[in-house]
Amino acid sequence: MELLKLKEIKNVYSIVQLDTSLLVSDKKGILNYHQFDNLTLKFKIEENISVIDTIKHHSNYYFISTRSKLFVQIKNEIVPFLNEFLCVDSLKVKNYIVLYQGDIEYQKNSIYSLTKKQILWSLENISLCVIGDYCFSRKKSNFKARNIETGEVLWDKTITDDFPESTGYNFLTVYNKVLVMAIKDTTLAGYDVDTGELLWSVKKTNNQNLLMDNDGKLRGISITSYFETDIQTGVYRRVEFAPYEAFNEPGFFSSERDNFVIIDNHIITTDFYSNRIGAFNMETQQYDWFYTEENATGFPASRPIKYFEPYLCLIDNKDTLHIYEVRKQEHV
Numbered sequence: 607m608e609l610l611k612l613k614e615i616k617n618v619y620s621i622v623q624l625d626t627s628l629l630v631s632d633k634k635g636i637l638n639y640h641q642f643d644n645l646t647l648k649f650k651i652e653e654n655i656s657v658i659d660t661i662k663h664h665s666n667y668y669f670i671s672t673r674s675k676l677f678v679q680i681k682n683e684i685v686p687f688l689n690e691f692l693c694v695d696s697l698k699v700k701n702y703i704v705l706y707q708g709d710i711e712y713q714k715n716s717i718y719s720l721t722k723k724q725i726l727w728s729l730e731n732i733s734l735c736v737i738g739d740y741c742f743s744r745k746k747s748n749f750k751a752r753n754i755e756t757g758e759v760l761w762d763k764t765i766t767d768d769f770p771e772s773t774g775y776n777f778l779t780v781y782n783k784v785l786v787m788a789i790k791d792t793t794l795a796g797y798d799v800d801t802g803e804l805l806w807s808v809k810k811t812n813n814q815n816l817l818m819d820n821d822g823k824l825r826g827i828s829i830t831s832y833f834e835t836d837i838q839t840g841v842y843r844r845v846e847f848a849p850y851e852a853f854n855e856p857g858f859f860s861s862e863r864d865n866f867v868i869i870d871n872h873i874i875t876t877d878f879y880s881n882r883i884g885a886f887n888m889e890t891q892q893y894d895w896f897y898t899e900e901n902a903t904g905f906p907a908s909r910p911i912k913y914f915e916p917y918l919c920l921i922d923n924k925d926t927l928h929i930y931e932v933r934k935q936e937h938v
Contacts, residue, residue, distance in 0.1 A: 607872060607885060609897050609918065609930040613645050618927040619656045623914040624667060631657040633925060637684065642914075645929065653677075653684040661699050663720040668703075676705075691716070700738045702726075702754055717741060717754060727757035735777045740785070740799060747773040751785075751802060761802035768804050769793065778813075781822045781837040788813035794824070796840050806840025817868050825888060827861050827873055829853055832891050847891045859884050859896060865907040867918075869932060874918065876905040881922065899928055 617633040627648065630638040635654035640647055655677060661668040669677040669684060674692035677684045691705040705716045705725070716728040717736070735742045741754040750762040765775050769789050778786040778794075784805060785797040791813050796805040812833060816824040824835045830852065833844040852858055859877050861884065866875035872894065873886040881902035887894045902922040905911070909921040918930045 607869070607894070607935060608933050609883070610933055611899075611928070612917070612931050613927075613929045614901065615927040615929070617925050618921055619925070620658060621912055621919050621921070621927060622657065622660045624660060624662070628914065628917070628919075629657065629660070630927065631655075649682065651682060651684055655684065661703065661720075663699075663701070666720075668720075688718070691718075699736065702736050702739070702741070704734045704736050717757070719755075726755055729757070737777060737780045737785075740780050742777050742785075744775075744777075749775070749777075751799065760800075763797070763802050765789070768795065768807070776813075778816070778824075779818050779837070781818065784837050786824065786837055794835055794840075794842075796837060808835055808840060808842040811835065811842065812863075817866065817873075819868055825868065825873065826863075827866070827875065827886055828863055829860050832886065832888065834888075845891045859893060861886075862905065862907050865905075865909075865911055867911050867913040869913055869918075870934065874911060874913070876911065876920065879904075881905065883918075883920070902926065902928060 615630055619631045619633050622629050626642045628640040628642055630640060632638060635656055637651040638647060639649050655671040657669050657671055659670045667679040668687060670693050671677060676687040676693050678687040691707050694704045701721050703718050705718050706713050708714050712731065714728055714730050715732060715734045716725045718725050729743060732743050732745045739754055741752045743750045743752055747765045748762060751760040752758060753760060766773060772790050774790045776788045778788050780799055783799050785799045787795045789795055792811060793807060793809050794811045794813060795807045798805055812826055812828055816826045819825050822837045824837060826833055830848040830850050831844055831846050835842045859882065860879055862876045862878050866873050871888050873888060875884050875886065881899045881904050883897040885894045904923045905920050906923055912919040916932050918932050920928050
């Protein structure tokens with residue numbers, strides 16, 4: 607695998623893929639549509655919004671802007687959608703989205719069906735999370751699985767019954783009927799998504815540095831360690847690929863934790879202290895190569911690395927988007 611620099615675009619806020627286009631949202635709120643196969647600019651839409659993410663449902667595109675405002679694209683026009691609501695959990699959307707309205711102290715949370723184009727049900731002062739077609743609610747230490755169409759409670763748990771030391775938790779993903787939860791920053795737990803039974807738990811993990819791979823494993827790297835958890839079984843593996851003392855050595859590559867993508871058997875990450883990109887081989891537990899971007903000023907974790915095959919996209923500290931082609935080695 608190697609990188610080939612293709613293009614730089616300045617004053618960029620974010621980038622997403624829309625079928626045959628790369629949508630580049632700039633700092634002035636202009637949406638720039640680039641042809642995917644050659645990256646040439648096709649057209650612009652000047653709507654004064656900065657897009658954080660998009661939701662595609664059938665042939666419709668929904669946009670989430672700063673402050674979680676919702677818009678929908680109708681031909682070449684972007685118009686407000688459900689203007690009185692804000693949106694959460696865009697990365698986990700399939701057929702439903704979580705909407706909310708109100709302030710921090712008093713919020714009304716709703717499940718909206720993109721298929722039926724209506725709000726199905728709502729709860730007050732209770733957080734909701736949608737992962738695909740699964741729905742969970744939480745309030746303090748109690749969480750419930752709910753029927754996504756009706757809101758009916760399927761089962762409920764109190765997190766302190768299983769983990770007495772903690773009330774802090776997040777829903778991470780669902781894979782093959784296993785709900786994975788992060789308990790604080792150092793414990794992972796797998797629950798049967800149909801019954802709520804605790805299937806496994808792993809302590810001393812790195813819950814903020816994980817991506818789910820195609821094989822159902824949560825993978826990640828820290829400064830000196832590679833770690834993975836099998837979602838189905840809870841089997842956990844951690845490998846120290848460098849001594850911690852090496853962190854002080856000149857030129858040491860310090861992975862920008864919680865900001866990487868998986869491409870085949872590599873984790874692509876950036877250096878916390880410089881403008882280097884690294885490819886960590888998950889089979890050998892070593893970095894295969896480093897690439898230095900001479901025209902960048904560092905890649906902050908607040909600007910997520912994006913991979914839209916074959917393009918690797920990174921935004922640096924000066925709001926410049928760097929687009930590379932990822933060239934994979936031929937297997938003989």
